[in-house]
Amino acid sequence: MVSRYKDKDRDGGVVLSFGGQWVSWSHTVVAYLAFLSALIIGSALHYHKIVQNEWYGYPQEWFPSVSATIGDRYPERSIFMIFIAITSGPRFALVGLWYLLTAKPGHTLPKAIAISGVIRTLTCGGWTYITSTDDHDWHDILMISYIVFTIPWTAGCIALSPPNAKAIKYRKYLAGTFFGTLVPLVYFFIQHKVHRIPGAYTIYAFFEWALILLDVGFDAVTALDFDTFEVIVRDVKGASKGVNTSSVPTAVLEKEKEKATAGVFSAGFRLGEALDIAADVYHGFVFWSILTSLGVVIWYFPLWHMGISGYEALVMSTISPALLAIRPLRFLVLKNQRVTHLLSLAGLLAYLVQHPVRRLFTVGFGVWMSCLGWAATLYSDSVQPARLEARILAWTIGLLMSSVAKFAWHTNNPIWPIMHAANGGWNGTGLVLAILAAFRFTRRAPLQGGNPVENKGGSALLSAFGIGGLFFGLHSLLSDTSTMILWVWDGYPIRGPVSNVHAWYTIAAMTAGLVTGVSRPALVTTWTAYGVGCVGAALLTLYQRWLGYYGALTIAAYLMAISVPLIGSASQKNPAITFGLGFFIYNFLVLFHVWVVAYAFVPGGPLVREHTDWIMITMMLLIGAGVFDLISQRAKSGRKTSDRRRPAATGHRKYHLGALGLLNVLFLSANFLRFPTNDYKPYHADDRLLTAGIWTIHFSLDNDMWSSEHRMRDLIKELELDVVGLLESDLQRIIMGNRDTTQFLAEDLGMYVDYGPGPNKHTWGAALLSKFPILNSTHHLLPSPVGELAPAIHATLDVYGTAVDVFVFHSGQEEDPEDRRLQSEYLSNLMGSSNRPSILLSYLVTKPLQGNYNTYVSERSGMHDVDETDDDRWCEYILFKGLRRTGYARVSRSTITDTELQVAKFVVPATEADSVSVWTAPKALRDKRVPEHEVPEGWRFPAMFRGEGVRGHRYHVFDEPRYFNF
Incomplete structure (x- = not known):
């Protein structure tokens, strides 16, 4: 660093000197040689092998991907690695020269960008030298890390670019094209990986190669800046001192840089401010984590009471x-905000409380204090617009962080009180961070005491309506990225978005909406924007597949955008009305949106039966009331709100961005880590065996109020289930935490999944998991004139080349016999309409050989009972036809x-003769039972569940499995 500031004009003996631009050119040439030489040699020697992928080869696929080209084959892999090793020297030199060029005393950003450049170089070596064949996990980790560090490197290079108009222009174009190319790249990868479209991987490969060319090209632009250096480094033009060597004015160039980087780096970086924003956002995340957990722990009790339990009153927390509204109490809370916010963390501590009732009340207390603390903080900070805006952004970005965490944990929040170490919880870590964040969040003194803030116009009542509708929309639709995707899901073949592939679109819409709400408040507080939100x-509500999801993205962007002005306006009025009444209205909507599906168990339920449309209309009308208040305030003020008018101090925005x-x-x-592998294999393919099960999972909450996905996963895996039907599986409501158990099970077990009728179909859920490809699936709502809706899935699976139909069905409750009779006739006709081998995995609510049982097992359906001598059943049944049980x-x-x-094993006929013998076999032969030793070993059930079993799981009722001769 000393040599950096020596007299650069003093001549000295130079043994070797060359222009600094040659560092850039050598890096560019060798890097391009590494990739292009591998492409040429690989195409010449192994063309058909490197264009082959897991689905197709030549001629459907005719251009190799980067990974296939530089992968495992000799000699192209070796040549590539030699050139990459040579590239590392110029690469490190390039990063070093860039730091020397941009470093200024007292500036932190050049150091941060240099560090990111070094890490980026190291991770590049990691993913190029460790291929996916060597170690798939580390290859992916290093590849993701490289992409992550490319973002600050790119933005930082633009922000720190010397006053060189040509270099700035090239960097903007190359960076924009690079990140723009990621969109079609991901699209065609999905077309290849998920939809298996021939030729899609070839198009993907072109975009992948384009990224390589653009990435290296971006770094090549440094040649335009490094001509100011001479090695041994001597600044002969003074660019490192900030001298403008361009004919374009410095002010214009700085404006161009600020525009290219969205102004993020236009002000200095201060670690203290960054920590403040990080603490605020995390505290917002904690609020949403506690709030979204309340419904789950309440839901536990009506589940076990099979109706209203009384604990539902805690929703009013x-x-x-x-x-x-009480002045002395308001004064006390405002002056002691730190205490209030720290007490709210009881909602995170609740995981240590084992007794379900006490845990519920602990969470309720946490929600009570959290809502009180946030309302008081927003009210207190409303006298300073910039500080209020920072709080609102922390609250809303906290929601986005909650959605990100839930996606990473397969729709569970890792700090919820239903989580602990055994099922993937990070409760202890989350609590420690929450305590630190709460202390920093409250470190500033309150801006006002208990006296009411001067009313700046508008109606507190209308604001309360807006807050109620807004918070319900944010919670019910945006607290999990898969919720709206499942609203528009309609089965196989896939014709719409998928949760573990397209969920980022929701996050992107939320991000865009929030940025718009902050930067263009006048745009979002118009009736035009409101109308667009209503259309979304x-x-x-009305459509499925991509059209419905486009509406979802629209409403996601609108809700996040309007949240900034709505919450800001509400904070400047009486908080007892705007937030107290607002949350009461929110609670009304929460109950409303449970009543539409739980109508059979709640007072007045039939009045709102299946009326999700009414909920959406109510939500938008309430938000409309808030928008009306905002527009009225603006009209009465007699001035136009400029989109570019900002609070006095907006330095926080770069940190929030x-x-x-x-x-x-x-x-x-x-x-990326959750992207589906589609490498799904049945357990006993050599025996053509299909093991099927049916399980009512009780909304994935166990008897002790813990999330049960991991325990379910273990049992399903150990029983070697190839196909399993899950009932009571729809968790996509506020009261159930907006979760989706099937995502974790399908990805961890390596299975295809059909979620079944979505949350806007008003059922308790039916889902199908399968090791075999799902060729087609349709969803059915069976006749239910009085009681709860009965969902069914009719899926056709490709089982060892044979099309097999699987039906998953949940019948109505016992109290409605006419519903169950109509449902039995509907399902019997549905099963009878198929002449393929079939399995029914069901919840029938009938006794064997009696009543509706004889409609399900009949000539009309063609179905047989898996074991008609099992007279202990009432709910779960497995029926079949055309298969060897x-x-x-x-x-x-x-x-x-x-x-x-309940589990059953079937052998799928391998030949047409086998199929005929199965269909025509007499009943006596089908029902003949044999001892286990007469059954091939591959057909047997796992021995680990005999006797006392494991973890409380054992064969029971018969005390052992039953085996059949045919």
Whole structure:
């Protein structure tokens, strides 16, 4: 560093000197040689092998991807690695020269960019030298890390670019094209990986190669800046001192740089301010984590009471801001905000409380204090617009962070009180960070005491309406990225978005909406914008597939955009009304949106039965009331609100924008790791065996109020289930935490999944997991004139080349016999309409050989009972036709749920003759039972569940599996 500031004009003996631009040119030439030589040699020697992928080869695929080209084949891989090794020297020199060029005393950004450049170089070596064949996990980790560090490197290079108009222009174009290329790259990769479209991987390969060319090209632009250096480095033009060597004025160039980087780096970076924003955002994340957990722990009790339990009253924990109407109490809360926010962390501590009732009340207390604390903080800070805006952004970005965390944890929040170490929880870590964040969040003194803030116009009542509708929309639709995707899901073949592939679109829409709400408030507080939001809500409610999801993205962007002005306006009025009444209205909508599906169990339920459309209309009308208040305030003020008018101090925005960018990168990283492999293999393919099960999972909450996905996963895996039907599986409501158990199970077990009728179909859920490809699936709502809706899935699977139909069905409750009769006739006709081998995995609510049983098992349906001598059943049944039944077992649930897991084994006929013999076999032959030793070993059930079993799971009722001769 000393030599950096020596007299650069003093001549000295130079043994060797060359222009600094040659560092850039050598890096560019050798890097391009590494990739292009591998492409040429690989195409010449192994063309057909490197264009081959897991689905197609030449001629459908005719251009190789980067990974295939530089992968495992000799000699191209070796030549590539030699050139990459040579590239490392110029690369490190390039990063070093860039730092010397841009470093200024007292500036932190050049150091940060230099560090990111070094890490980026190291990770590049990592993913190029460790191929996916060597170690798939580390290859992916290093590749993601390289992409992550490319973002600050690119933005930083533009922000720090010397006053060189040509270099700035090239960097803008190359960076924009690079990141723009990522969109079609991901699209065609999905077309290849998920939809298996021939030729899609070839198009993907072109975009992948384009990224390589653009990435190296971006670094090549440094040649235009490094001509100011002479090695041994001597600054002969003074560019490192900030001298403008361009004919374009410095002010114009600085404006161009600020525009290219969205102004993020236009002001100095201060670690203290960054920590403040990080703490604020994390505290916002904690608020949403506690709030979204309340519904889950409440839901536990009506599940076990099979109706209203009384504990539902805890949903009113959110109305605590109403206490701010009491002046002495308002003064006390405002002066002691730190205490209030720290007490709210009881909602995170609740995981240490084992007793479900006490845990519920602990969470309720946390929600009570959290809503009170945030309302008081917003009210207190409303006298300073910039500080208020920072709080609002922390609150809303906290919601986005919650959605990111839930995606990474397969729709569970890692700090929820239903999580602990055994099922993937990070409760302890989350609590420690929450305490630190709360202390920093409250380190500033309150800006006002208990006296009411001067009313700046508008109606507190209308603001309360707007807050109620807004918070319901944010919570019900945006607290999990898969919720709206499942609204528009309609089965196989896939014709719409998929949760673990397209969920980032929701995050992107939320991000864009929030940025728009901050930067263009006048744009979002118009009736035009409101109308666009209403259209989005209507499309989401009325349509499926991509059209419905476009509506979802529209309403997501609108809700986030309007949240900034709505919350800001509400904060400047009486908080007891705007937030106290607002949360009360929110609670009304929460109950409303449970009543539409739980109508059979709640007072007045039939009045709102299946009326999600009414909920959406109510939500948008309430938000409209808030928008009306905003527009009225603007009209009465007699001035136009300029889009560019900002609070006095907006330095916080660059940090909030950085937080949004970081969260998007983290989401995409999790998205990459969760991307489906489609490498799904049945357990006993050599025996042509299909093991099927049916399980009522009780909404994935076990008897002790813990999330049960991991325990379910273990039992399903150990029983070697190839196909399993799950009932009571729809968790996409506020009261159930907006979760989706099937995502974790499908990805961890390597299975295809059909979620079944979505959350806007008003059922308790039916889902199908399969090791075999799902060729087609349709969803059915069976006749239910009185009671709860009965969902069914009719799926056709490709089982060892044979099309097999699987039906998953949940019948109506016992209290409605006419519903169950109509449902039995509907399902019998549906099963009878198929002449393919079939399996029914069901919840029938009937006794064997009696009543509706004889409609399900009949000539009309063609179905047979898996074991008609099992007279202990009432709910779960497995029926079949056209398959060789070889075994049947009942496995105890332990404390996972309230229903056992029933399992059956079938052999799929291999030839047409086998198929005919199965269909025509007499009943006596089909029902003949044999001892286990007469059954091939591959057909047997796992021995680990005999006797006492493991973890509370054992064969019961018969105390052992039953095997059949045919």
